[in-house]
Amino acid sequence: MMKFFKYFEYAYLFIAALSLFEAIRIWNTERNRAYIFAFFVVVAIFMFFFKRRFRRKIEERNR
Numbered sequence: 001m002m003k004f005f006k007y008f009e010y011a012y013l014f015i016a017a018l019s020l021f022e023a024i025r026i027w028n029t030e031r032n033r034a035y036i037f038a039f040f041v042v043v044a045i046f047m048f049f050f051k052r053r054f055r056r057k058i059e060e061r062n063r
Contacts, residue, residue, distance in 0.1 A: 009051045016044035 023037035 005051070005055050009048055009055065012044045012048040012051065016041045016048070019044065 019037045019040040023034045023041065026037070027034045
C-alpha cells in the first residue's frame with residue numbers, strides 16, 4: 001500500500017510539469033489562464049512535499 005502512495009507523490013510532479021509547460025505555452029496569448037496554471041504548479045509542488053513528509057511520518061510510526 002505504501003508503494004502506491006510513493007508513486008502517487010510523483011504524479012504531483014508530473015501535474016506540475018504539465019501545468020508549467022501549459023503556462024509557458026500560453027503566456028503571451030492568455031496571461032490570466034497562464035497565471036492559473038502557474039498557481040497549479042505551486043500547489044502541485046507543495047502537495048508533493050507535503051505528501052512525501054506525511055508518508056515518511058507514517059512509515060516511521062509503523063516501524
